[in-house]
Amino acid sequence: MFPDELKYTKTHEWAKMEENTDVVIVGITDHAVKQLGDIAFLELPEAGNKIKKDSPFGAIESIKAVFDLTSPVTGEVIETNQQITDNLELLNTDPYEQGWMIKIKIENKNEFESLMNASVYEGFLNEKGEEH
Amino acid sequence: MRLIFEKSISGKRGVRFPERDVPSACNIPDGLKRKNYAELPEVSELDTVRHFTQLSQHNMGVDTNFYPLGSCTMKYNPKICEEAVLYKGLADLHPLIPQLPDGNKLTQGALQVLYETSQFLSEITGMAEFTMQPLAGAHGELTGTMMIAAYHASRGQKRKKVIIPDSAHGTNPASAAIAGYEVVSVPSNAEGVIDLDEFKKALDKETAAVMLTCPNTLGLFNTQIKKIADKTHEAGGLMYYDGANLNAILGKIRPGDIGFDIVHVNLHKTFGTPHGGGGPGAGPVGVKKNLVEFLPISRVVKKTDGTYALEYNYPSSIGYIAPFYGNFGVILKAYIYILLLGQKGLTRVAENSVLNANYIMKKLEPYYHLPYMRTCMHEFVISAVKQKKNGVRAVDIAKRLMDFGFHAPTVYFPLIVEEAIMIEPTETESKQTLDKFIDIMIKIAKEADENPKITKTAPHNLGISRLDEVKAAREPKLRWTK
Amino acid sequence: MPYISNTDEERAKMLAELGLNSIEKLFKDIPPELMSSSFNLPKGKSELEVRRFIKELASKNITDLICFLGGGFYDHFVPAAVGAITSRSEFYTAYTPYQAEVSQGTLQSIYEYQSVISSLTGMDVTNASLYDGGTAICEAIMMAVRITRKKKIIVDEAVNPIYRKMLHSYAANLNFESIDVPVGKDGRADRKTIESELDNNTACIVLQNPNFFGCIDDVSDLADLAHTSGSLIILSTYPVSLGILKSPGEMNVDIATGEGQSLGLGLCFGGPYLGLMATRSKYIRQMPGRIVGETADKNGKRGFVLTLQTREQHIRREKATSNICSNEALCALSALVYLTLVGKHGLRELAELCNVKACYARKRFLEIPEIKQKFDSPIFNEFTLELPANAEDVISKLVHKGIMAGFPLGRYYKNMKNCILVALSEKRTKKEIDFFAESLGEIL
Incomplete structure (x- = not known):
């Protein structure tokens, strides 16, 4: 159901370590996209911003609701995906590849390692009784 | 429907001004003039009237349809109120006149409207005094929270939090946040009112105030309200009453009697002034005696000789929150509404x-x-x-x-x-x-x-x-x- | 009771459906000790009695003096068609247009209002209105604070002093600090002092054009200056003047505000008025207030809805861009109808008319040898005169001659006890101006 190569948070972000680097790519799961309904706006940080694990790094809005995007790791934003802010449909069609949001240069790899894997995330959703 | 701009034809005019009767010429240097004319429509008076009349027919209003919009009190608006605001002496009264020498004398009728409306509202809500200045309900909330801050500051305290139930109108947390407060949201219980245990947990020495709507936005009256007020006062906090739902309790319950220190009243809800498609409204704020000194200026007073005047000399006041004396036209309509209904009518x-x-x-x-x-x-x-x-x-x-x-x-x-x-x-x-x-x-x-x-x-x-x-x-x- | 239509019989039927025999039972949840301790109000009156009483009150306000009083609030002519439209109850008895399909009248009119104000100010986008010109400046400042994440505000003292008093009380309670900069000798913003106050902590510079003294101030240079330090420019404007004057957009202003009273609204003792606010596209998500956008229905038919609502209090609560909920939609409709009637060329003509009357009046007054022009900058429809006597005394004397001569500047500016601010509109005739000049000559 959820890609095995990714890690997950309880706030429905996914994270992926770029091979042989200290860069983590972050997006949101298709479960989160479905919950939001029609997405109207995405606010992402600028490259160079420092962000903290479990703190908001941006916001995603439907017509009548706003949700914080929570960072799974601590580090510096080195790139944001300009393509999705212009084409929000990508979040629906391809949340795990083209729908990535930011790349973070991290300080502590353990933060990444301690995130949930796909099966734990799926279990977490089942426990909450949420459809996915 | 087509936009008015799409009906525009170059050369058409909807109004004509008198010809120049003075020998002077326009003396604005070219460098200070705009390059292009603003793109305003060019249409005749009939085009204008027909366009907007047709637009009005694409609206529902209280006069055309039942409008059971919860929390908005879409009652019928008596027509005499609409007529009266157009009277000479009211519609054409310049707001700076009372600030001229002896200006109060030239505006006695208007000052009387402001004074008496504030007296009526004090009696209706059980407060000591009202300011008529806030220009809308949310503006009243901001005025109220500014007075809350001034009250605590006068006691050498800088409290940080305002407690607001999760069922509150969005303006409550927004107003408190703008005034610099941290908003603590308290959940409602199974009966639909603020959970007393959760409330007690949230209440402490950092609580500046508790903002409540009563009856709340579920239309429920909280029978524990006095207990909440007592606890809040024990902790040194103030009770703020969001008057959005005052319609339910006119003549039955007064916020002042049940422990509230500050109230705002939405004249465009309870007191029958129309909503205008989103405004204008008016949000006068009333306070108990211990907060009167913080009310905004100016204040309208009645002198011993029976005349009315504006006074500015209140050193503890939070100052100006609006340019003049409130949305006078709206206040006037509410005043008339209260005069028409009277004590019994309002209870009904x-x-x-x-x-x-x-x-x-x-x-x-x-x-x-x-x-x-x-x-x-x-x-x-x-x-x-x-x-x-x-x-x-x-x-x-x-x-x-x-x-x-x-x-x-x-x-x-x-x-x-x-x-x-x-x-x-x-x-x-x-x-x-x-x-x-x-x-x-x-x-x-x-x-x-x-x-x-x-x-x-x-x-x-x-x-x-x-x-x-x-x-x-x-x-x-x-x-x-x- | 004319405003409650149910009869006693109907009420009894309804109560019976609820299994109750009296209305009091509906209030049974309320502990008796919480019931009203007093409700001492007058007895209700008939419409006829109330009407008579209000007419009597209205007659106690003196409004038949010839009006040269302005100060940001002007006695303009309002065409009858404005009132004919705004008194249509389909408009005035509606609520905020949350339900778009039954509110297209309100929504399209707001969209048209946003369009005319954007064009008039030369800005990209306009909101659906704020309370008034003063709170619009306060909202603009809070917006600038959010955008720049800085807290210092520089305010030109030629910004309406009443608005500045509002800023002071907002600043005392809210999250910014403001510094007032005295006006320069020519009656315009003092560039040098502003430049020395401007630093990296400055969120914005607040200015007014034409300013409170009536002087025209092209703030383009200050806009450039502000932008070099990452600050914004807020310019409060008088919309009628924009029929001829350089627009805020042309001056590279970031947020334009204004009092819309002059656009078809009565003076009405200070309200309801109309807060104008327009800004650049890039700041739209930081703008307070309602915004209407164009869209289409399922069949592709054009329609209008409230949009970008996630900025607002009913969704974002304590994180909203503003606490504003009610706005001044009906006043915005007045402004739109007014600007539609006046039209593209009419507004230019009106602005010129106000200016020539002011030029003529000033010339007449300056013919009186004791009177001096206070500032020599160009004016629009209002100007400052220095009299040989206390302005308040002169104003009092002119009231007895049937003239509302203007505003005594000493009330807000310590060193201007002898100065008077005189305003002209298209309504003042040559005869009235001559009478004013002659009366003034006699008094001095």
Whole structure:
């Protein structure tokens, strides 16, 4: 159901370590996209911003609701995906590849390692009784 | 309908000005002039009148349709109020006149309106004094929270938090946040009112105030209100009353009697002034004696010789929060409304608004889920969770009502009820109208069971179908351009 | 009771449905000790009695003096068609247009209002209105604070002093600090002092054009200056003047605000008025207030909805861009109808008319040898005179001659006890101006 190569948070972000680097790519799961309904706006940080694990790094809005995007790791934003802010449909069609949001240069790899894997995330959703 | 700009034809004029009767020429240097004329329409007076008259026909208002929009108190607005604001001496009165030497003498009638309205509101809410200045309910809230801060500062304290229940109007947390407070949201309990245990946990020496609507946005009266007020006062905090729902308790309960220190009143809800398609409103604020010194300036006073004057010398005042004396035209309408209804009439407003709401609630109970089974006040909340099983949501029911000539109730508020539909009939509606509305609500409930597609795709009869809000937000187009 | 239509019999039927025999039972949840301790109000009156009484009150306000009083609030002519439209109850008895399909009248009119104000100010986008010109500046400042994440505000003292008093009380309670900069000798913003106050902590510079003294101040240079330090420019404007004057957009202003009273609204003792606010596209998500956008229905038919609502209090609560909920929609409609009637060329003509009357009046007054022009900058429709006597005394004397001569500047500016601010509109005739000049000559 959820890609095995990714890690997950309880706030429905996914994270992926770029091979042989200290860069983590972050997006949101298709479960989160479905919950939001029609997405109207995405606010992402600028490259160079420092962000903290479990703190908001941006916001995603439907017509009548706003949700914080929570960072799974601590580090510096080195790139944001300009393509999705212009084409929000990508979040629906391809949340795990083209729908990535930011790349973070991290300080502590353990933060990444301690995130949930796909099966734990799926279990977490089942426990909450949420459809996915 | 076409936009007015699309009807514009170069050379047309809707108004003519007198010819120049002075020998001077325009002396503005070219460098200070704009390069191009502003793109205003060019149409005749008839074009203008027809365009806007036709536009008005694409609106529902209280005068044309039943408008049970919860939390908004869409009652009938007496026509004499609309007439009176146009009288010479009122409509054409310059606000700076009282600031001229002896200016008070030139504005005695207007000052009397302000003074007496504030006295009436003090008696109605059980407060010591009112400022008429706040220009809307939310502006009243901001004024109130600024006075709360001034009160604590005068006691050498800088408290950080304002406690607000999760069922509150969004303006409450927004106003408190703008005034620099941290907002602590307290959940509601199974009875629909603020959870007393959770409230006690949140209350401490950092609590500047508790902001409550009573009855709350679920239309429920909190019988523990005095206890909450006592606890808050023990902790050194103040009680703020959001007057949005004052209609329910006129002549029955006074916020001042049950422990509130500050209230704002929405004249455009309880006191019959029209909503104007979103405004203007007015949000006067009343306070208990211990807060009077912090009221904004100017203040209207009655002198021993029976005349009225504006006074500015109040050193502890929070200062100016509006340029003049409030939305005078709106205040005047509310003043007239109070004069017309009087003591008994206002009490009957509360009684009939509560009766009308309970009557509809009772009749709809078999067809819709009622999250709180209690006598309601002037409004109540039902939920479309039963209908949701067939894919019919609160918004669909709202849109379907329009097909039958009713404005929709408030939907998806308060946030704590799933698929909330909040209905406030007001006292001015007749049993005949309520019965018709009830019949249609029942019809829609049945339709949602038997033929949900009709409900989900409503409205069908308005000449316009459901509008795409996602498109509007994703690709904002906010003005016409040539 | 004319405003409650149910009869006793109907009420009894409704109560019976609820299983109750009296209305009091509906209030049974309320503990008796919480019931009203007093409700001492007058007895209700008939419409006829109230009407008579209000007419009597209205007659106690003196409004038949010839009006040269302005100060940001002007006695303009309002065509009858404005009132004919705004008194249509389909408009004035509606609520905020949350339900778009039954509110297209309100929504399209707001969209048209946003369009005319955007064009008039030369800005990209306009909101659906704020309370008034003063709170619009306060909202603009809070917006600038959010955008720049800085807290210092520089305010030109030629910004309406009443608005500045509002800023002071907002600043005392809210999250910014403001510094007032005295006006320069020519009656315009003092560039040098502003430049020395401007630093990296400055969120914005607040200016007014034409300013409170009536002087025209092209703030383009200050806009450039502000932008070099990452600050914004807020310019409060008088919309009628924009019929001829350089627009805020042309001056590279970031947020334009204004009092819309002059656009078809009565003076009405200070309100309801109309807060104008327009800004650049890039700041739209930080703008307070309602915004209407164009969209289409399921069949592709054009329609209008409230949009970008996630900025607002009913969704974002304590994180909203503003606490504003009610706005001044009906006043915005007045402004739109007014601007439609006046039209593209009419507004230019009106602005010129105000200016020539002011030029003529000033010339007449300056013919009196004791009177001096206070500032020598160009004016629009209002100007400052220095009299040989206390302005308040002169104003009092002119009231007895039937003239509302203007505003005594000493009330807000310590060193200007002898200065008077005189305003002209298209309504003042040559005869009235001559009478004013002659009366003034006699008094001095």
